[in-house]
Amino acid sequence: MNVPLLDLKAQYATIRADVERALAELFAEQHFILGPAVERFENEMKAYTRAGHAIGVASGSDALLLALMALEVGPHDAVVTTPFTFFATAGSIVRTGARLVFADIDPATFNIAPDAAAAALAGASRNARRTVLMPVHLYGRVAEMAELSAVAARHGAPIVEDAAQAVGARCAGRMAGTFGAVGALSFFPSKNLGAAGDAGMVLSSDDELANRLRMLRTHGSVRRYFHERVGINSRLDALQAALLSVKLSHLERWNEGRRQRAAAYSRRFRERGLDPGPIRVPDPADGEHVFHQYVIRAERRDALRDRLTRAGVETQVYYPVPLHRQPCFQSLGFRDGEFPHAEQASRECLALPIYPELRDDPLDHVVETIAGFYRGS
Ligand SMILES: *Cc1c(COP(=O)(O)O)cnc(C)c1O
Secondary structure, eight states: BBBOOOHHHHHHHHHHHHHHHHHHHHHHTOOSSSSSSHHHHHHHHHHHOOOSEEEEEOHHHHHHHHHHTTTOOTTTTTEESSSSSSSHHHHHHHTTTTTEEEBBBBBSSSOOOHHHHHHHHHHTTTTTSSEEHHHHOGGGGOHHHHOOOOOOOTTOOOEEEEOOOTTTTTTTTEEEESSEEEEEEETTTTTTOOOSSSEEEESSOOOHHHHHHHHTTTBBBSTTTTSSSOOBBBBHHHHHHHHHHHHTHHHHHOOOOOOOHHHHHHHHHHHHTTTTTTTTTHHHHHTTTTOEEEEEETTTTHHHHHHHHTBBOOOBBSSSSOOOGGGGGGGTTTOOOOSHHHHHHHEEEEEEOTTTOHHHHHHHHHHHHHHHHHTTT
């Protein structure tokens, strides 16, 4: 039995007529850059997240970069983030010229540990003009925002949330991306709310930052051909916005489907005595995790992964090389063993197939293959 990591065709089958209608309307209008479709989606996202402003941009990576640009982060500043995340998080920091500072993760959540973040901010504030904290809500689980906000406030550090994997995730009722000064969302096709190509968004409830973000995404201009600042070209395509509007109305149900599938995995792993045991299932974070990925920790991870591949089960390792070990950051002087929890996670983590339409049969096949591997059969 073949079980893909993600099955976007199953999702598309359920929304096809609405998507085709929305795209046909857009082509009839021929308004592709900003305009009504983008404004509609921005307003819908604003209402959904209850952020003061929702600004569509070209990708999640650009959302992070624009957030730092709007905060005027530059060479005299330091930005603290996690070494266990997708490359774009750290890439955006280095592109501003700011110093990239890592703080290790909490092994229980895979997210930046508040005490490590506190130590990193304290260290960085000694020789930086200003510090910024950039937590990531990895796999769809909101980071410990209450503690992190308190830690950041102590250093006067604004927070930029990398909420690329966590659209729709909440913590105590508040949406991922609305805790900090700016939140960045990604609509990369495989994300929980995925476009048909690259797309992203910045959220902010600060009017001045929002104005700056709108300006920076169109070459720093408010009035056409008059440039207040040097920005970039990073707008959300109207085509993507029209598609995303259709999909947004399903997002809560899809996220609930992911949570149910995650609970089904975890229940079966516990029933078979695999957790606690050779694997560890992810914590559901009081039902607020949106399971962009369902990631277990596994003994003999690579051998298990090979077995799953042979059984037709697609898996992935997010992320095999923590960012402080990346060749492009070698000149920054990070050391092997400096962030032991991130390094251990990179050796043990394994993402299993998850999507709202994942049925019981393939899910059972994944569980049985894993159980067979640890039984030695
Ligand atoms: C996907 C992702 C991004 C970047 O988003 P793109 O839209 O692909 O540019 C940034 N950070 C994290 C943690 C991501 O998963």
